Amino acid sequence: MDRVPLERKVLSENDRIAAELRARFQEHGVLCLNLISSPGSGKTSLLERTLETLPKHDRVAVLTGDIQTENDADRIKRFHFPVKQITTGGTCHLDARMIERHLEDWKLENLDLLFIENVGNLVCPSSYDLGEAAKVVVLSVTEGEDKPLKYPSIFFKSDLMVLNKIDLLPYVPFDMNAAAENARKVHPGMEIVKVSCLTGGGLHEWMMWLEERRRAHKALVETAS
Amino acid sequence: MHEMGIANSVLDAVRTEMGLYPGKYPCKVGVRVGEMAAIDPEALRFCFEAMIQETDLALLELAIEVCPRRHRCQVCEREFIVRDYDCSCPQCSSLATLCISGDQLELAYLEVEEYGPSSVGAKSTQ
Numbered sequence: 001m002d003r004v005p006l007e008r009k010v011l012s013e014n015d016r017i018a019a020e021l022r023a024r025f026q027e028h029g030v031l032c033l034n035l036i037s038s039p040g041s042g043k044t045s046l047l048e049r050t051l052e053t054l055p056k057h058d059r060v061a062v063l064t065g066d067i068q069t070e071n072d073a074d075r076i077k078r079f080h081f082p083v084k085q086i087t088t089g090g091t092c093h094l095d096a097r098m099i100e101r102h103l104e105d106w107k108l109e110n111l112d113l114l115f116i117e118n119v120g121n122l123v124c125p126s127s128y129d130l131g132e133a134a135k136v137v138v139l140s141v142t143e144g145e146d147k148p149l150k151y152p153s154i155f156f157k158s159d160l161m162v163l164n165k166i167d168l169l170p171y172v173p174f175d176m177n178a179a180a181e182n183a184r185k186v187h188p189g190m191e192i193v194k195v196s197c198l199t200g201g202g203l204h205e206w207m208m209w210l211e212e213r214r215r216a217h218k219a220l221v222e223t224a225s
Numbered sequence: 226m227h228e229m230g231i232a233n234s235v236l237d238a239v240r241t242e243m244g245l246y247p248g249k250y251p252c253k254v255g256v257r258v259g260e261m262a263a264i265d266p267e268a269l270r271f272c273f274e275a276m277i278q279e280t281d282l283a284l285l286e287l288a289i290e291v292c293p294r295r296h297r298c299q300v301c302e303r304e305f306i307v308r309d310y311d312c313s314c315p316q317c318s319s320l321a322t323l324c325i326s327g328d329q330l331e332l333a334y335l336e337v338e339e340y341g342p343s344s345v346g347a348k349s350t351q
Contacts (some may be wrong), residue, residue: 001252001336001337001338002249002336002337002338003334003335003336004242004246004334004335004336004337005333005334006238006242006254006255006332006333006334006335007331007332007333008238008331008332009329009330009331009332010231010234010235010238010256010330010331010332011231011234011330012238013234013237014234091227091230092227093227123227123263124227124263126263127227127231127262127263127264127330128227149310151263152261152310153261153262153263153328154263156261156324156328157328185310185311185312186310188312188320188322
């Protein structure tokens with residue numbers, strides 16, 4: 001019997017495509033953000049609020065993933081930014097090949113910002129690099145403040161936690177400080193913004209974070225080129 | 226539940242690697258799964274075993290090494306295992322520590338064996 005070392009990542013094929021995507025995003029100065037949450041936490045609502053706030057001429061596009069239906073793309077289309085639905089047909093996450101395929105007929109040089117709305121799932125999407133510059137995790141107050149401890153991987157890997165549905169705080173037992181503390185236990189120093197996509201409360205903080213990331217990304221791309 | 230896809234990727238890698246070893250069969254594949262990798266080792270094992278049944282890889286054993294989350298202190302350079310999400314340095318108490326391991330999902334090794342009398346089962350499934 002011989003033991004031979006393999007020493008490579010299990011998802012090396014996904015990671016190879018993701019690295020190619022990341023290089024293309026970098027080359028064309030596209031900031032790509034991967035939005036991840038449980039089903040129903042408000043990823044699509046956050047995108048709707050974001051797109052209605054951004055200037056109409058902004059170079060923004062959205063890829064939105066779900067297991068079935070075009071419902072999310074239909075919701076997002078009304079803002080007249082390019083949007084494509086990725087229907088996985090059963091798969092519980094997006095992978096880099098799906099992103100590559102759905103970007104085929106878009107010209108990245110016409111974009112500055114690409115949102116990828118992942119399939120609603122706090123577990124599986126965290127294993128698949130999509131070439132994004134950052135992952136953003138959305139948690140809603142109805143889910144409980146212990147989610148970061150129960151699903152640490154995605155909170156560990158996300159740059160920002162968007163705490164959504166804060167308009168429901170008077171009606172649900174949710175400890176905001178404990179939620180923030182739990183998130184920062186898993187991911188020390190994690191940035192957190194608190195929003196209500198229903199009332200619009202706190203969204204300026206999210207938009208400021210987004211603006212800052214776009215500015216920093218632009219500076220990075222300009223330095224590199 | 227993405228462990229089925231992960232198991233499939235492991236098996237693809239084994240099949241590719243076996244191209245380098247004609248006349249041998251794979252008996253064990255070792256993978257490393259970080260505790261922050263969002264992979265359930267038991268689910269991975271279940272999927273793996275379901276997928277190899279009645280295939281040429283039916284005798285392939287999966288060895289999973291679960292790797293804890295490790296940090297390195299940026300102040301005193303001590304490396305330590307993070308327990309109960311406590312990321313502070315046990316030596317100097319600094320909070321300036323960086324994760325160096327614990328989210329990996331890696332193929333570590335493959336054990337291959339010559340076909341022989343003891344591998345009748347492996348041959349018969351081809």
